[in-house]
Amino acid sequence: MKMIKTIFWRKRFMRALTRYLIVVILLPLCACVPSPVERLERIEKLLNNLEKEINITKTSPELADLHMYVNNYGREIERVSNLEYKDSNSYQQNSTVLAEINITLDDIRKNIPSVSAQELNDEMKGSFLRTTERFAEFVSFLKDRDTAIAKGEAMYRDSEAVMSKADAALKQGKKEDAVSFLKEGKEYFVSGxxxxxxxxxxxxxxxxxxxxxxxxxKQFSVLVREKLGIELPEMGELKFIDKDEKRLDRTVKALNSK
Incomplete structure (x- = not known):
């Protein structure tokens, strides 16, 4: 009888363990790992693109330069579209990324006029320069916004830290120190x-x-597809801008109401 109970509980334990492994470990892995078909398609596309670019480099260095700048632009579009803002530290980190993106865009705008590829006619050259210029301006706004938010957050943290010192000094009867800390805390707060x-x-x-x-x-992507056969990535909706705008509006309204 004891042996039967042992076997029963052992089987029950194994069933519970199996369910745990499936729900907690296996299913999340299946959700994260792409199917073999998706991975195969992605690798094939990458190989085809690389093979195409290598052949172009051999046959037409000028066209290869144009492809390089177009692909560089596409990569930066993708980087901006994939920006994430998980916490307050993200603003400073993304500001650094955006500064790097602007360097690449400046390099494109500086070098495109000297590319002599036949495919780079006046229409494509003008479109490329206008598109990168608008995108670079947008990236600059975003970089400066993220830098300002990061600085503002830092100023508020410093203000809170100094105010704590003022409170401690006041409790210890150090009135002059408290007044000095209070003044410093206000300065940080105003700067924030x-x-x-x-x-x-x-x-x-x-x-x-x-x-x-x-x-x-979007218009430049159509032109690039028709003239060069290159598929540029779509620009994301950048919904984080709307989310932060609501927060910033509330902050500024609160400041103006004081």
Missing amino acids: NSEFIKADELSNKLLQTRSAVAEAH
Whole structure:
């Protein structure tokens, strides 16, 4: 009888363990890992693109240069579209990424006029320069906005830290120290307010220019597909701009009401 109970509980334990492994480990893995068909298609596409670019490099260095700049532009579109804002540290990190993107865009605009590929006619050259210029301006607004938010957050943290010192000094009877800390804390607070007001202004510029940048990219993508056979990535909706705009608006309204 004891043996039967042992076997029963062992089987029950194994069934429970199996369910746990399936639900907690196996299913999340299946959700994260692409199917073999998707992976195969992605690898084939990558191989085909690389083979095409290598052949172009051999037969036409000028056209290879054009392809390189177009692909570089597409990569930066993808990087901006994939930006994530998980916490307050993300703003400073993304500001650094956006500065790198602008360097690439400046390099494209500087070098495209000297590319002598036959495919780079006046229409494509003009479209490429206009599109990268609009995109670079948009990236600059976003970089400066993220920098301002990061500075504002830092100023608020410093203000809170100094105010804590003022409170501690006051409790210890050190009135002069408390007054000094209070003054310093106010300065940090005012500086933080200025940064958030600046960020709100830049956020409004982003909202005003986003649709124009997306439309310019869309038109240029069609031209690139027709003339060069290159598929540029789509520009994301960048919904994080709307989310932050609401937060910044609330902050600025609160400041103006005081």
